Amino acid sequence: MRVKVLDTNVLLHSPTALYSFKGFKVAIPMLVIEEMDAQKRRQDEAGRNARQTIKLLDSLQESSNETMTLNNGTEIEIISSQLEDNLFDGLDQKNPDNIIIATALKLKKEGKDVVFVSNDGAARVKARKLGLSVESLEEDRVNIKLDDVYKGWSELLVSPDRIEEFYRNNSLKTRKKLLVNEFVLLKNEMNPKQTALAKYDGERLVPLFNCKARPWDISARNMEQKFLMDALMDPKIQLVTAMGTAGTGKSLLSIAAGGEQAIEKNMYKKMIIYKPVIPMGRDIGFLPGTEEEKLRPWMASVYDSLEFIFGVSNDKNDDEEKVRYLIDRGHIELCALTYIRGRSLPNLFIVLDEAQNISPHELKTLISRAGEGTKIVIIGDSTQIDNPYLDSQNNGLVYLIEKFKGQEIFAHVTLEKPERSTLSALATELL
Numbered sequence: 001m002r003v004k005v006l007d008t009n010v011l012l013h014s015p016t017a018l019y020s021f022k023g024f025k026v027a028i029p030m031l032v033i034e035e036m037d038a039q040k041r042r043q044d045e046a047g048r049n050a051r052q053t054i055k056l057l058d059s060l061q062e063s064s065n066e067t068m069t070l071n072n073g074t075e076i077e078i079i080s081s082q083l084e085d086n087l088f089d090g091l092d093q094k095n096p097d098n099i100i101i102a103t104a105l106k107l108k109k110e111g112k113d114v115v116f117v118s119n120d121g122a123a124r125v126k127a128r129k130l131g132l133s134v135e136s137l138e139e140d141r142v143n144i145k146l147d148d149v150y151k152g153w154s155e156l157l158v159s160p161d162r163i164e165e166f167y168r169n170n171s172l173k174t175r176k177k178l179l180v181n182e183f184v185l186l187k188n189e190m191n192p193k194q195t196a197l198a199k200y201d202g203e204r205l206v207p208l209f210n211c212k213a214r215p216w217d218i219s220a221r222n223m224e225q226k227f228l229m230d231a232l233m234d235p236k237i238q239l240v241t242a243m244g245t246a247g248t249g250k251s252l253l254s255i256a257a258g259g260e261q262a263i264e265k266n267m268y269k270k271m272i273i274y275k276p277v278i279p280m281g282r283d284i285g286f287l288p289g290t291e292e293e294k295l296r297p298w299m300a301s302v303y304d305s306l307e308f309i310f311g312v313s314n315d316k317n318d319d320e321e322k323v324r325y326l327i328d329r330g331h332i333e334l335c336a337l338t339y340i341r342g343r344s345l346p347n348l349f350i351v352l353d354e355a356q357n358i359s360p361h362e363l364k365t366l367i368s369r370a371g372e373g374t375k376i377v378i379i380g381d382s383t384q385i386d387n388p389y390l391d392s393q394n395n396g397l398v399y400l401i402e403k404f405k406g407q408e409i410f411a412h413v414t415l416e417k418p419e420r421s422t423l424s425a426l427a428t429e430l431l
Helices: 008-013 030-039 045-063 096-109 121-129 160-169 223-233 250-264 291-295 300-309 316-328 360-367 396-404 422-430
Strands: 003-006 025-029 075-079 114-117 133-135 153-158 183-188 195-200 205-207 239-244 271-275 332-336 349-352 375-380 410-415
Touching: 003 008, 003 096, 008 030, 008 045, 025 030, 025 096, 030 045, 030 075, 030 096, 045 075, 045 360, 096 114, 096 121, 114 121, 121 133, 160 183, 160 195, 183 223, 195 223, 223 239, 223 250, 223 410, 239 250, 239 396, 250 271, 250 300, 250 349, 250 375, 300 316, 316 332, 349 360, 360 375, 360 396, 375 396, 396 410
Parallel strands: 003 025, 003 114, 025 075, 114 133, 153 183, 239 375, 239 410, 271 332, 271 349, 349 375
Antiparallel strands: 183 195, 195 205
């Protein structure tokens, strides 16, 4: 039987990771247990996963005399972490990753068929160079390149008569294989300048009835934004995802649509905006002040969007007062995703920004809290991942898009055209 040696980050990534290796024997180096023990006090998803995994291993040990076995038949063994002298020429022999790799190599030298499992790319590179078979955790991974992720819209060349039929009947049958709520750019094959925007309702193409909406006086500027606006303003669609680079309008449109429907139209009790607390670059450590003051830097982009929406006057203080009024009255709530567990969220308009920085399990935790009447908007950019253990195939945003595509209550739009500024567009294109 092949043995899979687990790195610490695998168990910190998902509380159900141990159930992902059916048919294999799982070896957990003692150092991994020690590293999880050091992480268990963290008040985030990694800390909770560490605590849950430790409790599971503890209960398995109590109920077994020798071999720990999960209910799916997976055997688990805790093994000693030993580093042989001079095993790594030029590498730090006190580095925990190196010790865990060395433990896997020791098993291989004993004649076992070993696979080293890690979500850390650097650890996989070192292990592979040293002759180990390696893999990442496949539990929450989509086997698809980022460029091939479902875009949510497609282009369809049709005859001039078909364009006229669509405008005349407000519907059009098509033989093209489409998913429910997939947006379509109909283009005249004889005259590409003649176009129409449509959405597939499961049987036919229909017009976009909400794409020209102006929530909080914010309007869509391009085709992709019109697709997103239609999804945001459609009450039948309960889950919307949007993926795009900086400046494509994801956050601004989502916040404007949520504010219009929750505050102006009273369709929802309030709008809640969540963000994961994941720093870009070096973390500056603990911040002083109240919870709101600590959260303010993480929510700076949200404040920027709100102040832009209310920026009808030349008085910046007036814009800030409007934002402060909505927050103080409870119309808008700004929260770190850390505090989602245990909440029940009925009849709300929820926006989760920077979703590329959270795991599929964290995303499931949020969506499973949604009560009746709640609409959730998940936005992010999978080319800007700051979480060291996530990539373009296992982050929550991409995983959600691929799992939900085709569902009647779901719509997705990939935005490619920046609208923030000429400088922003050039930076996206050239850098």
